[in-house]
Amino acid sequence: MGLIIAGERSGVGKTTVTLALLAALRQWGEGVQAFKVGPDYIDPMFHRVLTGRDAYNLDPVLTSEDYVRRCYDQHRRDTPYALVEGVMGLFDGAGGGDWGSTAHIARLLNLPVVLVVDCGRLSRSLAAIVQGYRHLDPQVQVAGVVLNRVGSDRHRAMLLSALAPLHIPVVGILPRDGAVTLPDRHLGLVPTDELPDLPQRFDYLATLGQRCFDWDWLRPRLAAGANSVAATNPATDPETNPATDPETNPATxxxxxxxxxxxxxxxxxxxxxxxxxxxxxxxxxxxxxxxxxxxxxxxxxxxxxxxxxxxxxxxxxxxxxxxxxxxxxxxxxxxxxxxxxxxxxxxxxxxxxxxxxxxxxxxxxxxxxxxxxxxxxxxxxxxxxxxxxxxxxxxxxxxxxxxxxxxxxxxxxxxxxxxxxxxxxxxxxxxxxxxxxxxxxxxxxxxxxxxxxxxxxxxxxxxxxxxxxxxxxxxxxxxxxxxxxxxxxxxxxx
The missing domain is CATH 3.40.50.880 (Class I glutamine amidotransferase (GATase) domain)
Structure with missing residues (x-):
């Protein structure tokens, strides 16, 4: 199967979460195939360094829905785990629509989503955000939440209390920590070839990943498995989803x-x-x-x-x-x-x-x-x-x-x-x-x-x-x- 790491918006730390998970698996010696939603080049560079495998872009605008399915099927087959990093916010697609969004890929591949939320300035309002993301699209399964940039034990307790009535698994809690921030510049993250301290950064992320996530929950959902997603998905059938109609979506x-x-x-x-x-x-x-x-x-x-x-x-x-x-x-x-x-x-x-x-x-x-x-x-x-x-x-x-x-x-x-x-x-x-x-x-x-x-x-x-x-x-x-x-x-x- 596999798992998608999505953000409630850009800049909430989904790349940090993804790299922490990949780094932890690498340190344990467990193979994983990484993917990236959208056209980005730089995030897949980090994935490749950590996994030792090329990371592939899942972009139905640049390719097609069928190609996204085939690409995911082909490259996940010979690894124990598959992990997809999303793009922008969960529901943000091309032209402000749905096409090419992380939610689109989640429906297309029938994958559960872990939602990363920046909790730096949140307490009880966290519940409203998570509840909204869970119910906006019934075809997108928001199966768990990662709380990022948590400030203290007291802050952590407030956030967990706010989420308790929703009965949604909290699968990771990451502290507010400048040491995990990757440097960026005018076109995004600084590429891997320009970071001489990258091994030390990855070691730190691996320790964080092993300590801060619920691996008993994650491992069975990350398992790539042998089942195929290449069959027609009702969420992308033209009869049930007008987004696949060329009249409403020019990419098709x-x-x-x-x-x-x-x-x-x-x-x-x-x-x-x-x-x-x-x-x-x-x-x-x-x-x-x-x-x-x-x-x-x-x-x-x-x-x-x-x-x-x-x-x-x-x-x-x-x-x-x-x-x-x-x-x-x-x-x-x-x-x-x-x-x-x-x-x-x-x-x-x-x-x-x-x-x-x-x-x-x-x-x-x-x-x-x-x-x-x-x-x-x-x-x-x-x-x-x-x-x-x-x-x-x-x-x-x-x-x-x-x-x-x-x-x-x-x-x-x-x-x-x-x-x-x-x-x-x-x-x-x-x-x-x-x-x-x-x-x-x-x-x-x-x-x-x-x-x-x-x-x-x-x-x-x-x-x-x-x-x-x-x-x-x-x-x-x-x-x-x-x-x-x-x-x-x-x-x-x-």
Missing amino acids: DPETAAINPEHLDETISVPLKGQGRIRLGIARDRAFNFYYPDNLDLLARLGAELVPWSPLGDATLPQNLDGLYLGGGFPELFAAALAQNQPLREDLCQRLATGLPALAECGGLMYLARSLTDLDGHSWPMVGALPTATTMTERLTLGYRRVTACQDSILMPQGSEIWGHEFHRSVSTIAPLSPLYQTQPYPISGEKTPPALTLEGWHWKSIHASYVHLHWGDHPQLPTRFLTHCRQYHQNSP
Whole structure:
């Protein structure tokens, strides 16, 4: 089965609770598969370090309900326990609606929910909050509560007294403790690669997790089991739930219907079969580390050899590459070091000039531009492969985007559509003359006027560069198309 850790709102400590549970299980030597609701990259990094396994995103906006079920089923099967960390508040979904919310995933996978409540400024009002969350949606089983940031024994007694009439299990009580707080910055938590004291933090969380939770209650509910959740769930049947209707939820539009990865072989283009492995360079270091494991899994299944390289530390690209994948990350924080690595920048620019296919998402786009102006206003030279520059701003660009390809690219044919996600504080200072995408935000629930359209992204030579992050799990035709171009580059190279 498994268990979902949800928050009554953002910032209540659901990530701390999740990590404390994972750390405790690791210290006991017990295997667990972790998942994350939504498009986030950083929380799954922490999950992966603790569990030794990739953590997978459960996001029906970027993929589909069927893919979420298959993904959860596939990856939980060979571990004793499964734990899902929610996103935002329990009922907060895309556009202020339900779609993609933690509650949506709980219904979809038939999983019980543990609700984390920030009790720092609460006493008897706690009961009203918990009671409201229990009864707002009868199809969501709020099975237990974790009380976080409890100030004292007296405070603890007041909170337990308030909950007593509700007869809901209190499965964890965590004290108010600054030592468990993970550092954050302009785009969320500081990634794992930048925290030298991470082992000590995890040891502390493990001790906290072993001491502060009711493991007799948790263990049987965390047990992943062998039962499948891939069958139709009444909560997501169009006849019983209008949220699955494309007219009420644009993420289910049949025009963007996905290819079933179980039939992956049917989607593989002929040039990819039986002609050797494609060497694909994956930019991976402290500056570039935003990749969905599903994307990398698909590339490997399609025959690519994934070759890691570091824009920060390598003097040249790896030899004999047929393509590049530059994910997102934090190039703005490492702009000086990226600029100082001039030999690699020059090598990369020359290789791209020969037509080497390259996918660049967000931070990758920033790196391939002419320059990057950082948070302090300093401008640094970058690769120069794109005729634009980027600069950091105070404004956060955040949200799901429906993208339509304005032209053929190495990833998408003209007119094709897919849902993606943006999360950045930088902007491109020169607009593309021939944009890659037309993008449209996810509509706000109940809003009558459609969201405005925006032109975005670069298709320059053999580069596909955009601020929009894409999850390919339900769309294997995208990496197939990309690797076909990589194969053609390999065949035409001297």
